[in-house]
Amino acid sequence: MIIEEYVSLRNYNTFGIDVKAKFFCEIHSLVELRELLPELKKQPYIFIGGGSNVLFTKDFEGLVIVNKIIGKKIDFKGDDIIVSGLSGENWHEFVLWTLENKAFGLENLSLIPGSLGAAPMQNIGAYGSEIKQTCVSISALDLESGEIKIFMNEECEFGYRESVFKRSLKNKYFILEVSFALQNRDNWKPNANYGDIQKVLDDKKIVIARAIDISDAVIEIRRSKLPDPKILGNSGSFFKNPVISFVQFERFIECNPSAPYYIVSEDEYKIPAGWLIEMAGLKGKRYGNCGVHEKQALVLVNYGNASGKEIFELSTVIVETIFERFGILLEREVNVY
Ligand code: FAD
Ligand code: NAP
Numbered sequence: 001m002i003i004e005e006y007v008s009l010r011n012y013n014t015f016g017i018d019v020k021a022k023f024f025c026e027i028h029s030l031v032e033l034r035e036l037l038p039e040l041k042k043q044p045y046i047f048i049g050g051g052s053n054v055l056f057t058k059d060f061e062g063l064v065i066v067n068k069i070i071g072k073k074i075d076f077k078g079d080d081i082i083v084s085g086l087s088g089e090n091w092h093e094f095v096l097w098t099l100e101n102k103a104f105g106l107e108n109l110s111l112i113p114g115s116l117g118a119a120p121m122q123n124i125g126a127y128g129s130e131i132k133q134t135c136v137s138i139s140a141l142d143l144e145s146g147e148i149k150i151f152m153n154e155e156c157e158f159g160y161r162e163s164v165f166k167r168s169l170k171n172k173y174f175i176l177e178v179s180f181a182l183q184n185r186d187n188w189k190p191n192a193n194y195g196d197i198q199k200v201l202d203d204k205k206i207v208i209a210r211a212i213d214i215s216d217a218v219i220e221i222r223r224s225k226l227p228d229p230k231i232l233g234n235s236g237s238f239f240k241n242p243v244i245s246f247v248q249f250e251r252f253i254e255c256n257p258s259a260p261y262y263i264v265s266e267d268e269y270k271i272p273a274g275w276l277i278e279m280a281g282l283k284g285k286r287y288g289n290c291g292v293h294e295k296q297a298l299v300l301v302n303y304g305n306a307s308g309k310e311i312f313e314l315s316t317v318i319v320e321t322i323f324e325r326f327g328i329l330l331e332r333e334v335n336v337y
Helices: 030-040 091-100 197-203 211-225 246-255 273-279 308-326
Strands: 004-008 020-027 045-048 060-067 072-077 080-086 135-142 148-152 173-183 233-237 262-265 268-270 290-292 299-302
Touching: 020 030, 030 060, 030 135, 072 091, 091 211, 197 211, 246 268, 273 308, 290 308, 299 308
Parallel strands: 020 060, 045 060
Antiparallel strands: 004 020, 072 080, 080 173, 135 148, 135 173, 233 299, 262 268, 290 299
16 A cells, blocks of 8 residues: 655545645555554544535645445345445445345435545435435444444434444544445335425336436436536535524514424424525625535535635635524534544
């Protein structure tokens, strides 16, 4: 394994930010990762999968490790199908592979960029589905002791774009392998209630949707709404959708009667952050080399030469504007370094 010095990270983050890593390497196996463990005790480090949920605001004065550990397998256990993948697998290709193997349940999560290993970090979710619904267990390497620990689903503390790995165990474990319990044709049920999925199926005159039809619909909708990071640098939703208490919600809806909202639980109301940003007049606004995307206000974009600092400053303007206007504090979803 070669450790390089002063490597540009432009091609390793979907914002396309041109910062440098003081030290940089790729890992292809657990053996290589174990060899690196002494290095991790000497300096700051960061693991990168697809770099689609990070914003670099400065050069990284430590070791950047790009995960290329790949492999996947499928086991049939009664009515369940257990699929497992090593963390460097590409998420979307993994989803397509499950569908090809007639293992259903991940189709609503099609076309999310990034690696399999980063998926549990924020319990990736989209179109009414999140991995906490199908993830059975995660095997992770303890970076201090070098031992492998299995985290069962409940131990991952999955929440809305959250997990124990993004909170108390951040930087303490490397996620090595993720296993899912999926369904076969007999026990799978489509989830087409969210957004425009049903509309796309209706337009195509699909009456009985197969998992691949749902996947195709999700891909079509996503391609029509979201900027392709290869063309316009971005990291998907920059902020989480705020979840507010009933008391806060009552005040909010009285002042904003047309606001969309979703009831999460008796005392939790989710307000789409994109709507707040749009109502504050920021959708489509350009700030120097970066801006708020014209079709999706939750996505901040790099028009070419933005620095991470500029994008972070724009996100601060948005946080402050939304707080002044609505009294709601937006939280960044993207991992800022
Ligand atoms: P990276 O950006 O490489 O890493 C993210 C974080 O995880 C970093 O802190 C990193 O250090 C850590 N990490 C990465 N791999 C490991 C590992 N093996 N072990 C321990 N830590 C690790 N997200 C959603 O939830 N739903 C969506 O619908 C969605 N749509 C998106 C659309 C676009 C266009 C883009 C650009 C992003 C979108 N995202 C979405 C965000 C992003 O794709 C996901 O969060 C994805 O899981 C990130 O994977 P990654 O490999 O790129 O992570
Ligand atoms: P959308 O469908 O326009 O919906 C706007 C927001 O309202 C979403 O964020 C969603 O919250 C919420 N919502 C809509 N219908 C809902 C329902 N039936 N029940 C509960 N909440 C509902 O959103 P979009 O921007 O086009 O994105 C579509 C999906 O892809 C969303 O699930 C979104 O989270 C996901 N996505 C995520 C990222 C990312 O980087 N995290 C980027 C792009 C798209 P939820 O976000 O909780 O679903």
